[in-house]
Amino acid sequence: MSKQVARFIVNRRPYEILIEPQMTLLQVLRDELDLTGAKSGCGVGECGSCTVIVDGKLTRSCLTLAITAREKSILTIEGLAEGNNLHPIQQAFIDCGGLQCGFCTPGMILAAKALLDKSPHPSREEVKEWLVGNLCRCTGYVKIVDAVLVASERMGKGGK
């Protein structure tokens, strides 16, 4: 099958891209749209560094065929901040020191967003269980979980 034009809606903007059916969503985001926040870590859907949100659902973009993500609403880490205003989750990660090398961070933050959208006041255990699909080699996870709980507190107080 030859290349065909496909329409993607990424971070609220439409894009028309020439794709082949075997391209993954991760490839389209990184190679065609220069949205390199999503990473290729393991390539087999286990590390979570490729995490994006599609139609509100946490998604392994490395195991998603781009052709199946056409016309769906895709959110990447680049779409979280509003101009110069960081999302409260991003700010909480900075304030709590919830990152070191930053490789897992886009996936972690999006995973946190999906959790807080669904369950605004999770317990520590619930955060840990939810983030089980996002691996971090640097931090030991404690400050990541702290950051998510701080974000949930701040967002509950009427922050965005």
Add this chain to the structure above:
Amino acid sequence: MKNFEYLEPRTLTEACEFLDKNEEAKILAGGLSLILLMKYNLVTPRYLINLNAVPNLANIEYVSESGARIGALVTDQDVIESPIIAEKYPLLVEAGRKIASVSVRNYGTIGGNICHADPSADFPPALVALSANLKIVGSRGQRTIPIEELFVDYLESSLAPNDVLTEIEIPPPLPRTGWSFHELGTTSNSAAVLSVAALISLDSAGRCQQASIALGSAGPVPIKVSQAQDILAGQKLDSKLIEAIALEAQKRCNPISDVFGSAEYKREMVKVLTMRALNEAVARAEAISS
């Protein structure tokens, strides 16, 4: 990944017709297992048939006389969040919660989890214990088989290349049914190294009416410990009987030695997990007033 033709049929008939005409076609459900294999060119279909545009393959229904009907395309996450399944088949919810992580469960389907025939998959032992049947549509029409008949070997099912699993049927639960699902794994979200699913139904006098135990990752296919029903029917379960069943389970299992444990270790763990699961299932059943 090798190139392929991508199709999105709008009806089941269209999908089946296409599968009939083209041998080198694979069905795409959630894609998590398939796309992984395709990335490594271990599977190189010429045609990929995305079933997700076909309606009515992702419903969950329950009728008190006949039980549940779960569409093959219901996602793992939808299974574990379904109020119907939580009420009638909590064993299935517990098994589903062991699957990977949210991202995977958002796309993985119960049908795919079954058809991929990976012996470490989480739903199959629970479904075997639940005496599930599978509705399959193929070129010669529709058939229904007990789920055990699907599994042939490691990653090998009895499905013909043009078969489509459409529904999973589970009979209605008996009133005083306790359940338990125990799993051994390397991490909390790893693939199962060993799993045991147990269902115990008691009559009003506290005697066992039905006992159903299935093992996962204990052989190339899920293993039903069929002797359990014969040994336990009509009996009051005590620790001696529970140990007897655990020894039966041990006899039936056939685990391999691998990086996660030797066959001897796993065999020993089959006994431990089966006893744990039976004790828990009995306790849960006894807690339901007769």
